[in-house]
Amino acid sequence: MPDPIRFYSTNRNVPAITLDEALLQGQAGDRGLFLPEAFPAISADELVSMAGRSYSYVAHAILRKYTLGVIDDATLKSLCEDAYDFDVPLERVSGRLHLMRLDRGPTASFKDFAARMMARWMSVLMREQDDELVILTATSGDTGSAVAHAYHGVERMRVVVLFPPAEVSGRQRKQMTTIGGNVTTIGIDGQFDDCQAMVKRAFADPALKHIRLTSANSINIGRLLPQSVYYVYAYVNLADVAAQEPITICVPSGNFGDMMGAIIARRMGLPTQRLIIATNANDEVPRYLETGRYEKITPSRVCISNAMNVGHPSNLARLVDVYGGWMDETGVVRRQPDLEAMRRDLYAISIDDDETRATIKEAYDRHGVILEPHGAVGWAGLEHYLRDHPEAAGRSAVSVETAHPAKFPEEIQRLIGVEPEIPPSLAGLEKKPESYEKLAAAYEPFRDWLLEWVRKG
Ligand SMILES: *Cc1c(COP(=O)(O)O)cnc(C)c1O
Numbered sequence: 001m002p003d004p005i006r007f008y009s010t011n012r013n014v015p016a017i018t019l020d021e022a023l024l025q026g027q028a029g030d031r032g033l034f035l036p037e038a039f040p041a042i043s044a045d046e047l048v049s050m051a052g053r054s055y056s057y058v059a060h061a062i063l064r065k066y067t068l069g070v071i072d073d074a075t076l077k078s079l080c081e082d083a084y085d086f087d088v089p090l091e092r093v094s095g096r097l098h099l100m101r102l103d104r105g106p107t108a109s110f111k112d113f114a115a116r117m118m119a120r121w122m123s124v125l126m127r128e129q130d131d132e133l134v135i136l137t138a139t140s141g142d143t144g145s146a147v148a149h150a151y152h153g154v155e156r157m158r159v160v161v162l163f164p165p166a167e168v169s170g171r172q173r174k175q176m177t178t179i180g181g182n183v184t185t186i187g188i189d190g191q192f193d194d195c196q197a198m199v200k201r202a203f204a205d206p207a208l209k210h211i212r213l214t215s216a217n218s219i220n221i222g223r224l225l226p227q228s229v230y231y232v233y234a235y236v237n238l239a240d241v242a243a244q245e246p247i248t249i250c251v252p253s254g255n256f257g258d259m260m261g262a263i264i265a266r267r268m269g270l271p272t273q274r275l276i277i278a279t280n281a282n283d284e285v286p287r288y289l290e291t292g293r294y295e296k297i298t299p300s301r302v303c304i305s306n307a308m309n310v311g312h313p314s315n316l317a318r319l320v321d322v323y324g325g326w327m328d329e330t331g332v333v334r335r336q337p338d339l340e341a342m343r344r345d346l347y348a349i350s351i352d353d354d355e356t357r358a359t360i361k362e363a364y365d366r367h368g369v370i371l372e373p374h375g376a377v378g379w380a381g382l383e384h385y386l387r388d389h390p391e392a393a394g395r396s397a398v399s400v401e402t403a404h405p406a407k408f409p410e411e412i413q414r415l416i417g418v419e420p421e422i423p424p425s426l427a428g429l430e431k432k433p434e435s436y437e438k439l440a441a442a443y444e445p446f447r448d449w450l451l452e453w454v455r456k457g
Contacts (some may be wrong), residue, residue, distance in 0.1 A: 004069035007034040007221060010321045011328065019070045020125050023118065023222045024133070026215040031329035033318050034221040039267035040065035042232065044244055047270075050236040055088050056080040058236065059229045062268075063117070066225050071124055079124070083116040088230060090237055093367050096396040097382070099375065100234050101404075107175055108404035108425050109307070110258060111146035113230060118222035119150040119157065122214075126156040134454070135159045135216045136202055138195035141168050142307050142403065145175035147216045148183045159183045159216075160450070162195040171407065171429060178432035184453065190441025201443050202450065211454050218257030219314055227261025228268065234398045235270055248397035250276035250385070252378035254308030256285070256315035258402065263322060266345075273392060274347045276399075278381025280305045283350030285313065289342060294333050304353050304411060305373040307403070347388075351380045357415055359383075364416040372408045372420075375401030 006016040011032030017025075022034040042062065050058050059080040067076050089101040105112025126133050135157060137147050144161040151159045161176055165187040176185045188195050202208055203215070218224065231249055239245045249272055251259040259277055266272045279285060280303035288294040297311030317327040325337025351359075359376040363369045371379055378399040386393055405412050405420035413419050439446055 002068065005040065005066055006037045008037055009034060010317050010326065019066055019121075019221070023121055023220065024125060024212075024214060026220045033219055033315070033321075035318055035321060036066065036221075039264065042265075042268045042270060047232070047236055047241050047244075050232065051241050052237075054084075055229075055233055056084040058233045059084055059117070059226070062229050062232055063225060065268075067121070071121060075124060079117065079120040083120055084113075088233060090234060090398070091369065093363070093369050093379075096238075096394065097386075098234070098238055098396070098398045099369065099371075099379070099401050100230060100398050101401045102230060103401060103404035104423065104425075105146075106149045106425050107142070107145040108407055108423055109142040109146055110227075110230075110400065110402040111142055112150065114218075114223040114226040114257075114261075115146040115150035115216065117226040118216065118220065119147075119154050121222055123154045123156055131212060132156050132158065133212050133214055136162075136199050136213050137216050138162045138192065138199045139168075139176070140164070140192040140195075140306070140309075141172045143217060144185070145172065148176050148179050148185070151216075152179050152181055152183050154182070157182060160453075161185045162188050162198060162446075164188055164190055164192050164195055167192055169407075171426065174429040174432065174434060175426075177434040177436040178429065180435065185436040186446075186449075187436050187438045188441050188446075189438065194441035198441070198443055198446050202447065205447065207447065208450065211450070217314070218255050223257055224260050224264065224315075224318075227258055228264040229261075230400075231262050231265040231272075232270055235265075235272075238396045238398060239271070240396075244271045245396065246271040246273045248273040248276065248382070248385070248392055248395060250278060250378050250382040250397070250399040252278045252305065252308060252374045252381070252400060252402055253285070254279070254282075254305075254310040254313065256313040256319060258400065260315050260318055263319065267322070273395065273397075274385070274389075275345060276378075276381050276385050277346055277348040278377045279348070279350050280308050280356070280377055281350060281352050282309060282311055284311060285316065286348040286350045289339070289346065289348045292336065292339050294327075294331070296331055303373075304356060304408075305377050308374060308377065347381075347385050349381045349384050351377045351384075355380050357411075360412065360415045364418070370405045370412065370416070370418065370420055371401065372403050372405040373411065374403050375399070378402075 009028035009032030013030035102110035300311035323337035
């Protein structure tokens with residue numbers, strides 16, 4: 001059996017470790033982010049053999065390359081079957097242009113794909129260690145509910161979610177506060193940034209050292225590896241696999257975790273054309289690629305694609321690293337990556353709210369397709385690329401729809417006069433009983449609450 005793949009930190013000040021350790025640590029001790037030392041290859045024959053197979057089959061075939069020697073193969077197979085028990089629709093929009101809807105999981109956002117696998121991996125690892133893990137996460141919306149659902153009922157895991165009630169929609173709040181069981185939600189009387197700061201302090205607090213705390217946001221490598229799978233799945237279902245036809249992929253991006261999944265798939269050998277990165281008005285990455293100067297946007301710009309309102313993507317350090325550069329934990333580029341290679345491989349574009357809205361309307365009027373704001377940013381990005389690169393027209397292309405339109409009923413109703421149908425995952429939320437703690441936006445009361453909560457068990 002080959003040795004397990006090892007993961008190094010982008011700051012390179014700690015030794016490389018195996019996946020089990022990287023999953024449980026989250027961020028590296030030197031505050032860098034973990035990346036695999038080598039990207040295992042997917043062969044052309046393997047791709048051929050995946051065509052027409054189920055999503056869980058493809059997930060197992062890809063992920064076993066990373067879990068080898070860490071998680072038993074038969075266990076991984078059953079985890080994949082258990083985690084991926086919902087549809088992954090590939091919807092033809094026109095010609096060979098497709099939309100991949102990653103919105104059929106239990107919280108109707110693409111974050112379900114990775115959160116569900118990471119929760120199961122961690123649970124298996126904790127069983128071996130005979131210990132319990134507390135997942136602490138701050139959310140401005142989708143991450144909290146995806147994480148809470150993914151870990152709900154998973155043995156040896158307890159979840160605490162901090163959220164700002166004033167900044168999340170009623171539906172988003174209910175998706176977190178109606179779960180119960182091993183999931184506790186706390187409404188913080190403040191902003192998302194306050195929640196985030198409190199979580200960060202807890203991780204660094206010696207008074208909490210006896211609690212095994214970890215994070216479930218996209219700094220954890222466990223959130224990225226499963227996100228490479230759906231690009232492979234799209235490829236084997238849409239491209240001429242036998243001819244190794246390269247596919248064009250477009251990813252609407254905020255923290256760049258989803259996009260790193262596409263980078264990983266490509267490094268593993270998935271035949272791809274340029275990768276299109278579409279951001280909303282938070283255009284720090286498109287600008288960086290253009291000018292070579294990186295400047296965060298603070299505070300981040302408020303756009304209708306609210307899950308992408310990110311002024312400094314936490315996964316950018318990984319992208320820079322993959323292209324030979326170094327971005328430290330404060331967001332400073334200490335060594336420039338190969339910008340020429342990045343420009344060759346990536347096409348980055350910023351789409352503002354006006355264009356996002358126009359795209360939702362046009363996609364419906366021309367193709368009968370219902371997009372929500374995040375997916376519309378992606379679709380607009382793909383259209384720009386095809387206008388700039390007529391030679392790419394006629395090739396197969398896929399843009400990612402990251403949330404279900406029913407999460408944005410008012411906006412969509414206003415634009416196209418249609419009320420999106422509510423998927424089973426969101427139905428009945430109104431009637432479910434809600435419960436959540438309430439705390440001030442201050443660290444000490446939160447720490448005291450956490451100590452007491454752990455003591456009570
Ligand atoms: C989180 C999220 C995004 C952005 O994904 P990143 O991995 O942060 O780039 C896009 N759309 C939706 C609906 C999301 O929840």
